Amino acid sequence: MSKEKNSYKGSISSSYKTKELLKNTILLGIIATAGAFFTWWIMLMIFTDGLEKSVVVPIEVTYLVFIIVYSVFITIIVLIYLYNTAYVKNFSYKISEDHIVIKHGVLTKIVATIPYSRIQNINIVNGVFDRMFKTFTVKIETAGSSAAAASAKSGHVKPEGYIPGLKDPKTIEKKIKEMMTKYSAVPSSLEDKIFKPEELAFDNFISYILSKMREGEKLKTSITELREKANLSAADLAEKVGVPLQTINYLAEGRYNPSLALTYKIAEVLHCKIEDLFKLV
Amino acid sequence: MKFKKKITSRIKQFREELELPQLELAKLVGVSRQTIYYLERGSYNPSLTISFKISEILKKPIHDIFYQEPVIKDILEGKSLAELREVAEIAGISLEKLASLSEIDDEHLTKDFKEDTLIKIALGLGIDFEDLFEKEAEN
Numbered sequence: 565m566s567k568e569k570n571s572y573k574g575s576i577s578s579s580y581k582t583k584e585l586l587k588n589t590i591l592l593g594i595i596a597t598a599g600a601f602f603t604w605w606i607m608l609m610i611f612t613d614g615l616e617k618s619v620v621v622p623i624e625v626t627y628l629v630f631i632i633v634y635s636v637f638i639t640i641i642v643l644i645y646l647y648n649t650a651y652v653k654n655f656s657y658k659i660s661e662d663h664i665v666i667k668h669g670v671l672t673k674i675v676a677t678i679p680y681s682r683i684q685n686i687n688i689v690n691g692v693f694d695r696m697f698k699t700f701t702v703k704i705e706t707a708g709s710s711a712a713a714a715s716a717k718s719g720h721v722k723p724e725g726y727i728p729g730l731k732d733p734k735t736i737e738k739k740i741k742e743m744m745t746k747y748s749a750v751p752s753s754l755e756d757k758i759f760k761p762e763e764l765a766f767d768n769f770i771s772y773i774l775s776k777m778r779e780g781e782k783l784k785t786s787i788t789e790l791r792e793k794a795n796l797s798a799a800d801l802a803e804k805v806g807v808p809l810q811t812i813n814y815l816a817e818g819r820y821n822p823s824l825a826l827t828y829k830i831a832e833v834l835h836c837k838i839e840d841l842f843k844l845v
Numbered sequence: 846m847k848f849k850k851k852i853t854s855r856i857k858q859f860r861e862e863l864e865l866p867q868l869e870l871a872k873l874v875g876v877s878r879q880t881i882y883y884l885e886r887g888s889y890n891p892s893l894t895i896s897f898k899i900s901e902i903l904k905k906p907i908h909d910i911f912y913q914e915p916v917i918k919d920i921l922e923g924k925s926l927a928e929l930r931e932v933a934e935i936a937g938i939s940l941e942k943l944a945s946l947s948e949i950d951d952e953h954l955t956k957d958f959k960e961d962t963l964i965k966i967a968l969g970l971g972i973d974f975e976d977l978f979e980k981e982a983e984n
Contacts, residue, residue, distance in 0.1 A: 838893075
């Protein structure tokens with residue numbers, strides 16, 4: 565823990581080096597072996613007349629291929645190991661009140677700052693090699709400006725924050741979530757992502773200003789009354805609609821602008837019209 | 846058992862009735878023209894405030910502008926008669942009964958069709974069952 569009151573600092577475990585070493589040795593080993601045998605076979609075809617009678621060069625010469633390929637392989641493995649050692653040494657992250665800072669890079673130093681308002685979700689990845697060394701990778705997905713258009717189309721978001729080789733990812737995930745609920749607003753709807761002032765042409769600029777002027781408009785909801793009328797608890801409603809309870813609570817407080825599809829689902833469960841559920845004031 | 850539904854919009858139709866160009870509507874709503882374009886194509890699920898604003902401007906209730914339609918309706922309408930016959934044969938039902946799928950509501954779906962018939966229909970159409978129907982949440 566750092567001196568700063570609410571922030572959480574950490575680095576990655578050195579098991580990451582060992583894990584990467586094993587992973588690279590196995591993967592590159594397979595490639596190197598396959599490559600060596602293939603080259604050897606080609607050489608046999610070209611230079612000799614089968615395994616027994618050599619024509620151009622003696623068969624022993626062809627074994628050189630293995631020595632060369634494997635020495636290159638070992639050199640690469642060693643270089644990667646040295647690189648990873650430096651990577652682990654240079655990697656650090658800090659979870660503070662309004663953003664996450666990830667410092668990394670061996671040759672080029674990168675300091676990535678991710679504000680909580682842009683975090684879409686946090687994934688904990690535990691691969692095959694991760695499991696052997698009991699390490700985890702935390703991927704923080706954000707809606708970046710370049711990714712926004714792509715994500716609107718395909719639903720995929722590039723991870724921006726990437727913290728590998730963690731021994732205890734739950735603590736970090738909990739910490740990030742804790743900070744997010746504490747310091748960031750309710751997740752913005754898709755419109756906010758489509759509205760990027762820097763991307764707007766002049767005609768769109770006018771609509772942008774208009775939208776900003778209209779931001780005072782709020783949704784008034786009678787979701788709680790209708791829910792009680794239907795004899796459903798908030799948890800029941802959440803389950804029937806298929807959303808987290810948090811979403812229903814936010815909706816009831818008027819803190820969240822739902823999508824039309826979600827509103828239709830709620831209206832269907834509560835047997836009412838959308839206009840009965842929400843009003844724009 | 847329920848139909849899987851998607852939101853289809855009649856924005857284009859209503860907008861043309863009012864002789865309102867896409868860009869004008871976008872300005873009035875306070876969104877970009879692309880948003881209106883995607884909404885008209887039905888490939889974008891709008892937020893509720895946007896829906897309310899559009900309904901206000903087009904002077905139509907939300908459920909008239911954005912209405913839910915079973916996904917299967919669209920798919921059945923896109924098939925030729927020969928293809929529909931083939932699907933009906935695979936499912937072991939008459940062509941009329943298959944065609945009735947695009948008319949009926951959730952209640953009739955459970956009454957008129959057995960689950961394995963629906964599975965066969967999905968198979969015949971070459972589409973995942975989950976993309977066409979959804980099972981109701983258990984209580």
